[in-house]
Amino acid sequence: MPESKPKLLVIEDDKGLQAQLKWAYDDFEVVIAGDRASALAALRADVPAVVTLDLGLPPDPDGTSEGFAVLDAIMALKPDTKVIVASGHGAHESALEAIARGAYDFYRKPLEIDTLGLIVQRAFQLHAIETENRRLAERAGEDRAVLGQLITAAPEMLKVARMIERVADASVSVMLLGASGTGKELLARGVHDSSARAAGSFVAINCAAIPENLLESELFGHEKGAFTGAIKTTEGKIELAAGGTLFLDEVGDIPLALQVKLLRFLQERTIERIGGRKAIAVDTRIVCATHQNLEAMIAAGTFREDLFYRLAEIVVRIPTLAERPGDAVLLAKHFLARFSREMNPKLKGFAPDALAAIDGWGWPGNVRELENRVKRAVIMAEGKLVGAEDLDLAESDAAEEDALNLKAAREHADRRMIRQALARTQGNISSTAKMLGISRPTLYDLLKQYDIHPQ
Ligand SMILES: Nc1ncnc2c1ncn2[C@@H]1O[C@H](COP(=O)(O)OP(=O)(O)OP(=O)(O)O)[C@@H](O)[C@H]1O
Ligand SMILES: [Mg+2]
Incomplete structure (x- = not known):
């Protein structure tokens, strides 16, 4: 293990839970915050990749208003943060609302340390892959000029x-x-x-x-x-x-x-x-x-x-677009910038759920499909950000259809990460397993379970 563990920010006002979570995980360093001010301070100071957020925070411990305010603030400050939202009563509506506002996942209280640990671990892995994608995309900035209009980082x-x-x-x-x-x-x-x-x-x-x-x-x-x-x-x-x-x-x-x-x-x-x-x-x-x-x-x-x-x-x-890790998001941003200039200048970019959907989609129609979807979304979008539903990707993906079905949502995330890791390692099983932080036999099991065939 490297000596600096990834940081997990837990935003939770219940002192008992705070104490329980503080030492619950060996793989992460847990930072605790009990209210909005300390949460945002920790976000700035520790830059955690993953945050768990209790929606019932003071001054509204029995509602969700303060929790959502914190979520919005995190998304505004560090939109790539993976926020896992916890809620008690009224869980169904607040979970949907949280995902719509950019949360990565959610769970229903009462808390189970092991389950939460798994969700958190996957969030870290996804975040690592996305960070790597961005790094590649930025590094490719210089190469981009090669063939005039060709945009790629792959x-x-x-x-x-x-x-x-x-x-x-x-x-x-x-x-x-x-x-x-x-x-x-x-x-x-x-x-x-x-x-x-x-x-x-x-x-x-x-x-x-x-x-x-x-x-x-x-x-x-x-x-x-x-x-x-x-x-x-x-x-x-x-x-x-x-x-x-x-x-x-x-x-x-x-x-x-x-x-x-x-x-x-x-x-x-x-x-x-x-x-x-x-x-x-x-x-x-x-x-x-x-x-x-x-x-x-x-x-x-x-x-x-x-x-x-x-x-x-x-x-x-x-190569197909699916064989070019990171390119879908890169190209989507390029097309959005181009089309919004002509057709919808108040657009500022993509909402986090849209980026996740773009990254997870298989793009059977490749760059042409991407271009068309972004163009339509730019025309349809009403606010400042293009959301997943503007791209028509929110429902079309069967696995995401019922966002409240945790099992399906996680399977979907698994598939996506495995596919991306395989693409990144050119189908190398050992490197893929290492990148995903699982053993080779586990990876083989998952490949079989999800019917994924490398290369
Ligand atoms: N890497 C890229 N960077 C920027 N734009 C791209 C890239 N690849 C494709 N495009 C754009 O996507 C659209 C489709 O590309 P193009 O027409 O070259 O594909 P094609 O393989 O000829 O498609 P088709 O099989 O449908 O004829 C075009 O508008 C093109 O400019
Ligand atoms: Mg053609």
Whole structure:
């Protein structure tokens, strides 16, 4: 054990309980405060990560007004503090109210030393992970400029950014593989902007969005009169990208017949417009992206292997947002700042419950989903802070549905922390167990219980 134990501030006016709690825990150093003034003094002096707060404090020992006032003061002073609220009668309403005001958890009196000890321990662990996330986010501040608009603090994503910068100037073709909303287009632009072709144009075409019979003309252009409706000669996207970069989005959706024609362009670097006779030389850099499994498509005969190798001289795999610990919160703050400037300037930031929800959400739609949710929340938010319900994350998460079901709430917290720790340690079991302060067998049990599969 390190010699300085983490500090737990207990705000409790009952002298008997004070004495009981003072020496109850070996793992924390317990600091006691009996009223608002001494509690806030202790908060400033000791900066405890976790606080337990009795809602019935003098001068309102039988109500909750003073307790809530203390909670509000703590949230204003140190919003990352994990406050665990204790209440006696009327527990149900006051617990809900406390969580809405930023408390982390609650328990119902009478006090059980062991139960409280567990809740407190988890609060410390969560706080440690969040602190680490913030530290990484701040440290990444300098790296952030790397690719213009790319925002990330996650080592996995910084690696991707560096790789893109390294290959930008080589005239190799780059294939970006990533789930939807992971930033494929942003990175494709990054390749262009970091290359010697930056002064040329960046031309993007989404091969999935254009009907098959129009795609050929879109890519290769056509001569006047080549088909009905071809009233004038039109350059295709390939030609328009001459001197710059052509981004073929959803390249897996190009039909086989057109794959042949694209391959010929990549081999010969010349095109013929539809209905045209002459070969036109085009010098362009190809970047492509897809969320599809091209290897499987090759095996199934729906994507040409030779085309794949032409397009994929460099393959970049983009991690999902869930694989970038800390990035969801970082990006959410970025989007909030951006959207609130335009749409709701009185917004100051996120409420603690919103940050916790963002951190705990799985983000199946990745950065695009995050961007959309934050945009909607900025429009919907009525006060100065965006809350979890503005993001529509409060109820959508089944585990959080019944915040008063302690067991479910704790399971949810467990899952979240395990997932985060696994991401942080790249799935290393021993390091994860150490980070969570549990033994390896316990971690294995939890993985099994929650059906979590590392990597
Ligand atoms: N790391 C990031 N930092 C800042 N903004 C980002 C980041 N990643 C993505 N974005 C923004 O999120 C949105 C979605 O990104 P983008 O369009 O590049 O993703 P995509 O993978 O092409 O998505 P889709 O599969 O839906 O086409 C864009 O508005 C983009 O600017
Ligand atoms: Mg895209």
